[in-house]
Amino acid sequence: MTFNGIPVEALDFYEDLEADNTKSFWAKNKSVYENSVRDPLRALADALAAEFGPAHFFRPYRDVRFAKDKSPYKTQQGVTIGGNYLHISAAGLFVASGYYRMSPDQIERFRTAVDVEHSGIDLAERVEAVRAKGYVVDGEALKTRPRGYPADHQRLELLRLKSLVGYADYGSPPWLHSAEAAERVATAWRELAPVSQWLDDHVGPAQTPPK
Numbered sequence: 271m272t273f274n275g276i277p278v279e280a281l282d283f284y285e286d287l288e289a290d291n292t293k294s295f296w297a298k299n300k301s302v303y304e305n306s307v308r309d310p311l312r313a314l315a316d317a318l319a320a321e322f323g324p325a326h327f328f329r330p331y332r333d334v335r336f337a338k339d340k341s342p343y344k345t346q347q348g349v350t351i352g353g354n355y356l357h358i359s360a361a362g363l364f365v366a367s368g369y370y371r372m373s374p375d376q377i378e379r380f381r382t383a384v385d386v387e388h389s390g391i392d393l394a395e396r397v398e399a400v401r402a403k404g405y406v407v408d409g410e411a412l413k414t415r416p417r418g419y420p421a422d423h424q425r426l427e428l429l430r431l432k433s434l435v436g437y438a439d440y441g442s443p444p445w446l447h448s449a450e451a452a453e454r455v456a457t458a459w460r461e462l463a464p465v466s467q468w469l470d471d472h473v474g475p476a477q478t479p480p481k
Contacts, residue, residue, distance in 0.1 A: 284358070291343055368466050405458075407465060412432065
């Protein structure tokens with residue numbers, strides 16, 4: 271299937287779903303989801319696969335077993351391709367790369383590498399370079415410094431992090447609805463890669479489940 275962009279109908283579908291998140295709405299509009307959201311994103315994933323790897327599509331159904339909000343459907347369609355992420359929602363396109371949720375052993379390796387001068391300075395420089403290109407780079411952070419590190423540590427901002435992600439929230443520019451969107455996503459992932467590569471090199475996969 272050739273990728274020709276994400277149609278406006280995809281954003282309209284999620285706008286309507288936010289207003290009526292019910293099984294009856296989904297049943298009535300399932301074909302809109304399949305034709306305007308699922309299939310174009312599959313085509314986009316195929317277009318990106320050669321450079322970034324295979325895709326994993328998140329299920330559109332929410333796990334409401336332990337949630338106060340019993341809305342049955344997610345209001346965005348998320349996809350991971352390689353170690354990268356994107357989703358489509360009523361707001362448009364969101365693109366990200368990094369470690370969204372780190373397990374305790376990953377956090378330990380992350381802080382050790384940040385603390386070491388050469389690897390820590392390397393990460394700080396990569397983060398600033400990616401931010402200079404217009405991306406947001408941040409993550410969930412402790413309110414205070416982690417135990418065992420001095421209050422005047424030069425990289426305290428990084429040490430406080432429990433996740434690290436670079437991202438761009440593009441909204442709905444005209445190119446989203448054309449084949450150009452594939453190259454825009456690819457460019458973003460390439461430009462976010464220095465931070466993600468540092469994480470792969472110094473942190474790596476989880477060895478224990480995340481909290």
